[in-house]
Amino acid sequence: MVKLVGVGDNTVDRYISLNRMFPGGNAVNVAVLARRYGHETGYIGWLGDDLHGKLLYNSLKKETVDISHCRMVKGPNSYCEVNLISGERVFGKSISGVSSQINLEKDDFGYISKYDITHTSMYSYIEEQLTELSQASNLLSFDYSDKWSKDYLKKTIPYVDIAFLSGSELSREKADDLLKWIYERGASLVVLTQGMKGSLLYNGEKIYHQQVFETEVVDTLGAGDAYAARLLVEYLSGKPMELCLKLASFSASETCGYYGAWNHGAPLWDFN
Numbered sequence: 001m002v003k004l005v006g007v008g009d010n011t012v013d014r015y016i017s018l019n020r021m022f023p024g025g026n027a028v029n030v031a032v033l034a035r036r037y038g039h040e041t042g043y044i045g046w047l048g049d050d051l052h053g054k055l056l057y058n059s060l061k062k063e064t065v066d067i068s069h070c071r072m073v074k075g076p077n078s079y080c081e082v083n084l085i086s087g088e089r090v091f092g093k094s095i096s097g098v099s100s101q102i103n104l105e106k107d108d109f110g111y112i113s114k115y116d117i118t119h120t121s122m123y124s125y126i127e128e129q130l131t132e133l134s135q136a137s138n139l140l141s142f143d144y145s146d147k148w149s150k151d152y153l154k155k156t157i158p159y160v161d162i163a164f165l166s167g168s169e170l171s172r173e174k175a176d177d178l179l180k181w182i183y184e185r186g187a188s189l190v191v192l193t194q195g196m197k198g199s200l201l202y203n204g205e206k207i208y209h210q211q212v213f214e215t216e217v218v219d220t221l222g223a224g225d226a227y228a229a230r231l232l233v234e235y236l237s238g239k240p241m242e243l244c245l246k247l248a249s250f251s252a253s254e255t256c257g258y259y260g261a262w263n264h265g266a267p268l269w270d271f272n
Contacts (some may be wrong), residue, residue: 005110006031008124011078022260026121029225042066057165109136110122134159168195210245213253227252
């Protein structure tokens, strides 16, 4: 069994057209989904003391993710408005809420050190503590989403062991060059997801390509996080890389079959 802890961002995705909302956020999603894949997980983040924060708190408890180091602090929780167009999410109004106030302490780093791997993201407001987080983590996984820049990568990659990025617009040649460029700056594993073109992974020896699994798309939100969670736990379990990638791609396709990253929806009007 792999032990994984998510650190940083959380949010509530408010689906305007559905009049529903769902708990989410990259670091949260990876922790919850890794737990569903049969592994021990925890999550550290700052939750608001409003109904959004309580939705996240109660949903994480139901998923049996350890949240003993979460803080529920005074102020609004992060949220983001979402509209769906043919299953693709389109983000609208959002606030960072109290999650941007995260400030890990010595006890938190001690807790993190007990896990095999830590996962965080560029949405976690963790840059000022990235050095300490990297030192406390046995392995550090970082999701750059599609908002990365080479300047940001240069500053953060030296602290990262496993890097996830999105870049559906990149040609195969440019994608391969990017993977190698990141690897040369310190990451031991670099993963690039490219939507319907599939995904690429570079480990310093070989660039692997994995096709997507065709599925009926209801909602793509959370698919990339499911991919990351499954890849991490299977890779650390010692499975062959080709199998890790297939399982990760399959889990991403599964997530596209329902709304939200991991369900636990609530009526939107309850929180207005």
